[in-house]
Amino acid sequence: MSDYMVKALGYNKQVRAYAARTTDMVNEAVRRSQAWPTAAAALGRAITAGSMMGSMLKGEEKLTIKIEGGGPMGAIVVDSQSNGNTRGYTHNPNVHFDLNQHGKLDVARAVGTSGTLSVVKDLGMQEQFTGHVPLVSGEIGDDFTYYFASSEQVPSSVGLGVLVNPDETVLAAGGFILQVLPEAEDTLIEQIETHLQHLPPLSKLIEKGKTPEEVLHLLLGDDYQILETAPVAFECHCSRERISQALIGLGEEELRAMIEEDEGAETECQFCHEVYNFSKQDLEELAVESPSQNSY
Numbered sequence: 001m002s003d004y005m006v007k008a009l010g011y012n013k014q015v016r017a018y019a020a021r022t023t024d025m026v027n028e029a030v031r032r033s034q035a036w037p038t039a040a041a042a043l044g045r046a047i048t049a050g051s052m053m054g055s056m057l058k059g060e061e062k063l064t065i066k067i068e069g070g071g072p073m074g075a076i077v078v079d080s081q082s083n084g085n086t087r088g089y090t091h092n093p094n095v096h097f098d099l100n101q102h103g104k105l106d107v108a109r110a111v112g113t114s115g116t117l118s119v120v121k122d123l124g125m126q127e128q129f130t131g132h133v134p135l136v137s138g139e140i141g142d143d144f145t146y147y148f149a150s151s152e153q154v155p156s157s158v159g160l161g162v163l164v165n166p167d168e169t170v171l172a173a174g175g176f177i178l179q180v181l182p183e184a185e186d187t188l189i190e191q192i193e194t195h196l197q198h199l200p201p202l203s204k205l206i207e208k209g210k211t212p213e214e215v216l217h218l219l220l221g222d223d224y225q226i227l228e229t230a231p232v233a234f235e236c237h238c239s240r241e242r243i244s245q246a247l248i249g250l251g252e253e254e255l256r257a258m259i260e261e262d263e264g265a266e267t268e269c270q271f272c273h274e275v276y277n278f279s280k281q282d283l284e285e286l287a288v289e290s291p292s293q294n295s296y
Contacts, residue, residue: 005055005084006212007228010220014184015192017220018052019176019212020232025051025086026162026173028234032273035093037164039073041105044162045140046076047088048175051232053119053144054080063121069138071095071112079271084232087271104203105164108138117143119151141175148179155180155189161202172206176215195219236272243267243276247283248290255287 005020026044029035035043050065057063065078074091100106113135121129131151135143141160148156160175180189196219205215216224247255247265258265265278278286 001209001211002231003233004212004229004231005052006216006226007055008216008220008224008226010178010216010224011184011188011192012223013225014181014188015220016179016181017176017216017224018055019215019219020048020052020084020174021206021212022048022051022173022175022232023170023206025232025234027170029088030093030164030168030170032271033089033093035090035168036096037168038097038105038107038110039090039093039095040164040168040170041162042073042107042111042140043076043088043090043093044170044173045107045160045175046078047086047234048160048162048173049140049144049158049177050078050080050088051084051086052175052177054082054086055084055230055232057082057121057123059124061121061123063119066118066120067111067115067135067140067143068118069112069115069135071108071110071138073110073112076111077270079237081235084230085235086232087234087236089271107140111135111138111140113138117147119147144177148177157192157196159199159202161206163203163207172203172209174206174212174215175202176212176219178219236269236274238269238272238274240276244278244286247278248286250290252287252290255283255290259283259287 003021003024008017010017026047030040062081067076072095076090078088080086095110097106097109115135117133119131133147133150136146141158144158148154157178162173163171165171259280263280268275
C-alpha cells in the first residue's frame with residue numbers, strides 16, 4: 001500500500017476530516033536523517049501532521065512548522081505543500097530512551113515539554129500567517145489539537161501514530177484530523193469526544209494495516225462523504241541551482257574568502273541530507289555573478 005490521504009465530511013457535514021497513511025514518507029525522512037527510534041517517532045508524527053495540514057491549503061500555498069520543546073532532539077522543522085507532499089528534519093536525530101510508563105516510545109521526553117509550536121503559512125501574499133502556541137504535552141498530537149483550538153479557533157482532534165522496527169525502520173505511520181465546522185450543533189463536540197474515547201489506539205490501527213478510509217469509518221461511522229483521495233510523499237525542493245543562488249547571495253567577498261581558504265565548498269541540505277560540492281572554479285564563476293562584483 002502506498003502513502004495517500006483522504007479528505008471527507010462527516011456527522012451530517014458538520015465535521016471536516018483528514019486521514020493519511022504516511023509510512024513511506026516517514027521512512028524516507030528517518031532513513032535520510034538516520035534517526036534513532038524515539039526521535040523517529042517524534043519526527044514521523046510531526047511530518048504526518050504537516051502533510052495533513054498542507055493539504056488544507058490551496059494552489060501554491062505552503063507552510064512551515066517548528067516545534068521547540070527544549071528536549072534533546074532540539075527543534076523539529078517540517079515543510080509541507082498544498083498537495084500534502086512534505087519534508088522534515090530534527091536538529092538531533094540521535095535520541096532514544098526506554099519506553100515510557102504506558103509502554104510507548106517516550107516522545108515527550110525527546111521533544112521536551114517547555115516550549116512552543118509555531119506554524120507559518122505562505123499564502124502567496126505579501127504578509128504571512130503565523131500561529132504560535134505553547135506546547136501542552138510534547139506528544140505532538142495533543143499539541144496540534146491545542147494549536148487548532150487556540151491559534152485558528154477551530155475545535156479539532158489530532159491523532160498521530162508511528163511504529164518503529166527494532167532495525168530503526170518505520171513499520172507504520174499515519175494520522176487523522178477532525179475539525180468541527182462553524183455551523184455544527186453545540187452538542188457535537190461532546191459526541192465526538194465520547195466517540196474518540198472508544199477508539200482503539202491509533203498505533204494499533206496502523207499496525208493492523210487499517211486504511212485511511214477504515215480509520216475514517218471508525219471515527220465517523222457510516223455517515224461520511226469522501227471529497228478527495230490523493231497520494232502524498234516525502235519531497236525536498238533543494239537543488240544545485242538553489243544552493244548556487246544561496247552562495248551568490250553571500251556576496252563576492254565571502255566567496256573569495258572561501259576560494260582562498262578552502263579552495264571549494266561543500267553544503268548539505270538539512271532536510272534530505274543531499275550533499276553538493278563546489279570546486280574552486282565553481283566558486284570563481286559564482287563570485288562573478290554576486291551582487292558585490294560590480295558595486296563600487
